[in-house]
Amino acid sequence: MTARSGETRAPGPSTSDEHHGTRDRVARSILDHGPSTAAELARRLEITQAAVRRHLDALVAEGIVEAREKRVHGARGRGRPARAFALTDRGRGAFDQAYDQLAVDAMRWIAQAAGGGEKGRAAVADFARARVAAQTERYRAELERAAPEDRARVLAEALSRDGYAATARSAPAPAGNVPGRSPGGEQLCQHHCPVAHAAEQFPQLCEAETEVFSRLLGTHVQRLATIAHGDGVCTTFIPQVATPPGAAPTTSKTTAASASTAGRNPA
Structure with a gap:
């Protein structure tokens, strides 16, 4: 005016x-x-x-x-991809990563204090699990109150409050999914990782987080991509199951295999 x-x-x-x-x-x-x-x-x-x-x-x-x-889910149409x-x-460094180097230094010290090598890696893994233990307990009560079809969304909302900018959406099962399970499920996407630089050097952080998702949701989960290794978003596939949250995963070998690749891009 x-x-x-x-x-x-x-x-x-x-x-x-x-x-x-x-x-x-x-x-x-x-x-x-x-x-x-x-x-x-x-x-x-x-x-x-x-x-x-x-x-x-x-x-x-x-x-x-x-x-x-841009990644295209399903058949790609004609014309140049967007x-x-x-x-x-x-x-990403402009968003909440001021203490990333401190985390790297701390985990490097833990690994060296434990003797380096396999012992050092195991010590860092123990630290990563302890780090997410409190987080697990905060999320557990919310997931126990949620209906099975809402658990991925509830977990995404909880992660977002902790700075991970997470979303959940329906998705088809990725190639090589476990036989006998539902062909579909949901993708949990974390668009931000406050410890991405640390996780790049110490994938135990991603592995511990994947184990937590599996325990909270009562099923194996499959890590498809991680920010720590160059992807635009951390993506986790959650198959459709009816196991109560907090129960032991139904296929422990699958859970271990998924967690072991949590910090790496899929082949």
């Missing part, structure tokens, strides 16, 4: 501040939702695709985001 003659307009944010504020919202949306196309960002932020692309160009130039080919934009390590 135009000010009348003689009136003083209240000061507002400068154009530069507005640009940086929107740019931060674009980066935060990618953090919360994972790799996103310009169209998806425009829809979530309720701004034009042209404006989104300008901010994405700036974020790419600053090394905050990078363009990737580009998705994901946070780089530098971009």
Whole structure:
């Protein structure tokens, strides 16, 4: 609205501040939702695709985001695949990773104090399990109250409160899923990992987390991708089962196998 003659307009944010504020919202949306196309960002932020692309160009130039080919679930249509934009390590570094080096140093000290080698790796694994023990107990009560079909969503909400920006959605079973189980299930996606840099060097953190998911949900889970090893999001497949939460996984060998690959991309 135009000010009348003689009136003083209240000061507002400068154009530069507005640009940086929107740019931060674009980066935060990618953090919360994972790799996103310009169209998806425009829809979530309720701004034009042209404006989104300008901010994405700036974020790419600053090394905050990078363009990737968007993954397509199911049959791919004609035409060039849409580009998705994901946070780089530098971009993630702007979100809650100030103490990452401290975690790396602490776990390196634990490994050396235990004697290094296999003993050192076992000591770090013990530390990782102890770290998630309290987290497990906080989540358990919520999952026990939830209906089986809601448990993945409830777990995602709990993880989001702890900074993992998690979501859950229905998904087909990945190739090589365990025979005899439901062909479908849900994918638990963690779009942010506060300890990604530490987990890159110490995959025991991912393995302990995968074991926790398995215990809480009462079934084996399969880690499909991790931020720690270069993926845009940590993705875990949860098959459809009716086992009560907190019960022992139905296939312990499968659980161990899934956990052992938790910190690595699938072959």
